[in-house]
Amino acid sequence: MHPFQLTKRLVRFSLTHVVLFTLAFFLTLIPSTFAKQPHTNSSDKFHTQTTKFPATTPQQLLEQGEALYQSGRFAEAITVLQQAVRISQREGDNLAQAAALTNLSLTFQQLGSWKEASKAINTSLNLLGWNGDNQKLNVNSPKSEFLEILAQTLEIQGGLQLSQGQADVSLKTSQQAEQIWKRLGKQYNTGVTRSRINQAQALRVSGFYRRSLDILEEISQQLQTQPDSLEKVTALRSLGNVEQQSGKLEESQKNLQQSLEIAQRLQLPQEMSLTQLSLGNTARALDQRENAIAHYKNAALIAPNPLTKVQAQINQLSLLVKDKNKADVKPSDATSLLISTIQSQLATLPINQAGIYTRINFARTISKIGNKKDIAKILASSVQQAKMIGSERAQSYALGSLAEVYEQNNQWQEAQNLTEQALFIAQKILASDIAYRWEWQLGRLLKAQGNIERAIAAYDSAVASLQSLRSDLVAVNQEVQFNFRDSVEPIYRESVELLLQQKGQEKPDLDKVRKRIEALQLAELDNFFREACLSNQFVVLDKVVDRDNLNTAIFYPIILDNRLEVILKLPNQPLIHKTSVVNRQKVEKAITNMRETIVEPDASKNFQEVSQKIYDWLIKPVESELKNSGVKTLVFIPDGSLRNIPVCALYDGKEYLVQKYAIAISPGLQLFTPKPLAQERLNALAGGLSQPPKNEKFAPLPNVKVELKLIQQSGVSTMTLLDENFKSTTLRKTINAQPFRVVHLATHGQFSSRAKDTFILAADGRINVRDLDNLLKSREQTRTEPVELLVLSACQTAAGDNRAALGLAGVAIRAGARSTLASLWQIGDNSTVVFIDEFYRQLTTGKTTAEALREAQLRLLSNTEYNRPLYWAPYVLVGNWL
CATH class of the missing domain: 1.25.40.10 (Tetratricopeptide repeat domain)
Structure with missing residues (x-):
């Protein structure tokens, strides 16, 4: 069972309603099967406890024990298996005794008897002469019986270790089992697959999601052409779970659905239940609430064991708790009934790690509403x-x-x-x-x-x-x-x-x-x-300001519950601290109003009022210090939702901030060392798409050709990729052709708080932020010069996403460019042409990037057709301002 990746999707429910999704991961291992002594007679068949003759041989007792185990009669299975151990020990049959002990361990696990389980598995391994090193195995053991029993025993030991929270040890054990299966030959490839899936689960439990994903993708690819099997069901479910963890929700849903369909054809109730549980979690991550509830109900309905059933019910309960204040939910009925149902089953849960976490998370789920x-x-x-x-x-x-x-x-x-x-x-x-x-x-x-x-x-x-x-x-x-x-x-x-x-x-x-x-x-x-995206090649901005940029000030606004704090760094001066007493809700409301009114045609007065309010909180407390310092550029490190507004449009009652200062944004105190853009050899790779692909709901951009032509006319040496030539494959190839200082992409794009929804459009489809990262950084294999400036001239932040500007910061960081110029919302095609023309003309005159941006914005501001903030304010410079 895979936990929810709530962070990327910003679904608002707390940890108390999250951890419960992690519990069934203990069952995503391929279910451990009984270790069997290989038969020399291929006609031997499985014997159940209903055989007419009492079981007397170790082999018959093993088969009877397995039948009891499969029917859930664990205590009876233990009695039978202990008898098999005694008889095989008396007969001096170490192999049969080892197999019986291994299966005894597996059965003890089901009852939560961990000491007995560990003792049985260790005794089995001692009988097999296992010292943890497969290189020293006795290769002259009779035929393959020894290796087969040993591999099965190690599989069961790996499951025991994982259920006891020893993921790193379990990984090593599963790797050893894989090596032994390989030594047995190709006819044992199923064992190899099982061991590799178990390794992937151990890696996932340890948090190594990418390594787990790599293994599972390879296994699933190999299994696609093979007949339906338990291994195929488990591999696809495991892959879907890791994809869910990694935020690949659509892929997760697809693989989980395939896993479910195979489990249904094979009539495997436990596998069907586990996969329904995983599907419910993925549906929930996709905000498909009703779909998630349906999967949880199905998982509970068909679950053959109480653990999976209760886990599914807790997941369903968490949705009711989350929505308990909604008018369409009756928590007093639905929630109370479900709580009572779960409570009545807690005593039936196994005393193992999965069972314990299930109990804990039930308690946490009802922490706000329970006794x-x-x-x-x-x-x-x-x-x-x-x-x-x-x-x-x-x-x-x-x-x-x-x-x-x-x-x-x-x-x-x-x-x-x-x-x-x-x-x-x-x-x-x-x-x-x-x-x-x-x-x-x-x-x-x-x-x-x-x-x-x-x-x-x-x-x-x-x-x-x-x-x-x-x-x-x-x-x-x-x-x-x-x-x-x-x-x-x-x-x-x-x-x-x-x-x-x-x-x-x-x-x-x-x-x-x-x-x-x-x-x-x-x-x-x-x-x-979902990865550490920044390396350590940074420089503290204070040093840059004090030593090389005496005309630059750095703003650090911090939104707290009951006040807005501002820390200001002026060149060669101690840090300045100011406080505006205003609560978070009021600040968030003002930011939302500013963002909404700036794009409304008839809301100029309302916009200026709310913009001035934010100005008074952020800038006014340090107005005199800024004026006396003589700084010309302000670098903001915006906190939280402040990323979503254009700081340049803050209004003091007479003029906008951009009319006083050049403005840039930095994603943190540290970044790549700021350096002036190389004007003497300013060259650009310019790509554009005037007609979006048919399957995309974006309007045409008829002035893209004009925009790209103006860049060339400004004196910048330009290589152009337009329309059908503007494909991801062509872009990757061209970017390595020469050391471009500027990459200008005039095409639709979107910034979102979700990496998967942050992209730009090319003729062959969307280029996701991760792909853009790989694409732009591919030049590092052949070029040592970084991209100095990445321009995205027709992008916008995702509608309704109040943290969408995080995607812009993500693009700026991952693109590997020293600075990124983009827009917070899409602007009219005509005004964009005017802006881009002025921006590049200013760059070629030796202005810093921030100054060139300001001059281009002031040109629009001075034009009666484009003087509203709607047209000039959305442009944001992130990163190097020089």
Whole structure:
């Protein structure tokens, strides 16, 4: 079962309603099958417990034990298998004894008897002479019986290790099983496939999603031409789950549907149920609520085991809890009934890691609406169960969740004690993905008790833990999957708020404050792409301003719950700190109104009023400092929704900010070292699409040809790709032809808070931001010169997406260009031509990029036809302003 990738889609539900989606991953391994002694007689058939003669041989007892196991009669299966162990031991048949012990381990696992399961599997491996090194196996073992039993035993051991939270050990075990299956020959390719799928699951549980995806894509490709099989069902479901994790939702839905159809043809109820559960999660990620509920109901209806059934019901419940305030939902009926149904089944869940997480997440799901004593009882029981099976990860999670209940009840000291226990365990097992939550929780508790210094230290630790989760682990481990806006962003903002109210100092540590906000912005970009997208080749902007750009000031606005903070960096001066007392809701409303009225034809007065309001909060407190410093360029590092408005259009009551200063945007305190655009050899690759592809609902851009021609006439050496020549393949090839300093793309595009919805149009379809990244950076293989300036002249932010400008920042970072010029909304074709003409003419005269942008905007502002902000304000320069 795959967890929700809420961060990329910004679905608003909290961690308490997210972690539950992770639970069924324990069942996405190919179901462990009984290890069997290979038959020498091919006519031997499976014997059930209904045979007319009592089972007396180890082989017959194994078959009887398997039949009991498959029918869910685990206690009886254990009795039969223990008899098989005794008889084979008496007969000196080590191979039969090993097989019986392996199957005994598998059966003990189903009952949550982890010590017995581990003891049985280890005894089996000792009998087989396994020392963990397949290079030292006895290759002279009789035929292949030994290797076959060993490979099966390692498969079952890998499943046991994963269910106990030992994903890294499970990965190694599955790799060893794969090697042994390969030694047995091509006729055992099914075993190889099973082991590789199990490796992919172990990688996924460890957070290595890309590696997991690579394995599963290869396996699924190989299985496409093969007949329907359990392996095919599991591989496709596993692939769909990882695609869901990676934000490839349409691909996820397609592969999961194929997995379901095969499982239905093979009549495999457990596989059908698990895949329905995965389909429900993908549908939910796609905001297909009713579809998700239907899949959850189907999963619960056909589930042959209580764990999958309850997981599906909890997922359904979480939707009802999420929507409990909606008029069309009757929480008192539907929610209460479902809660009662789930509660009545908790006792039937296995005492294994998946079962424990199911109980925990049920408690967390009802934390806001359930009885606190009942919730605490479930969590306290989960703590004991986690101790029983030796899962420290589950124990930490249960303790921290129990602490959260005490926190909600304002029992600060009890909550703190439990949180510290949970944190100690998480730190001991190096689980940063869990530790950051308890560090954050501890910070909240200490703050509530007035211990600000210790609270700051706890928040510092939480931020450090989050930063350690970058790179391949950026998606964060399965059990603690989070919604970025609910469970990560608040840590940074609450930390900043504490730092600014820190006592015992004359002034707060402003440098630490802005670096904390920078860390948030980098985390947002990482989260946008689901990978650590920034390398370490950065420079602190302060040094650039103090040493080389004495006419530049840097603005750091920070939106907090009850105020708007501004930190200003002027050349060779200490940081300046100003506060506007205004709550977040008021700021967000003003930003929304500014964005809405700027594009309305008859709302100029309303626009100026709201624009002046934001000006008064952001700029007015430092007006005199800016004027006295003599700066000419303002570089903004906008926070949150401030990215969505054009700062150049802030109004002071008489004139706009662009009439006073050149303006640029930076995605953080650090970026590639700003350097002046190379005017002496300014050359451009100019691509354009006047007629969008037929399947795209975008209007034609008839003036694209004029726009590209004007670039050439401005004195810029230009290579042009127009219409049918403007394809992704041609663009990739051409960009390597010579060291272009400028890449200008006059085509429709869209910026979104979702990477998959951020793209530009080419004649052969959409070029996604990830593809654009790969395309532009392909030049690095043959060219060392970076693209100095990327211009996207007909793009727009996605309608209704109040964080869409994050996509613009993502493009700016991933394109590898020093600076990116783009528009927040699509402008009229005619005004774009005027703007582009002036922009390039100014560039060729030696102006900085920010100054050239300002001059082009002022030209439109001075034109009575285009003087409304609608026409000149949307252009945004991100990155290098020189």
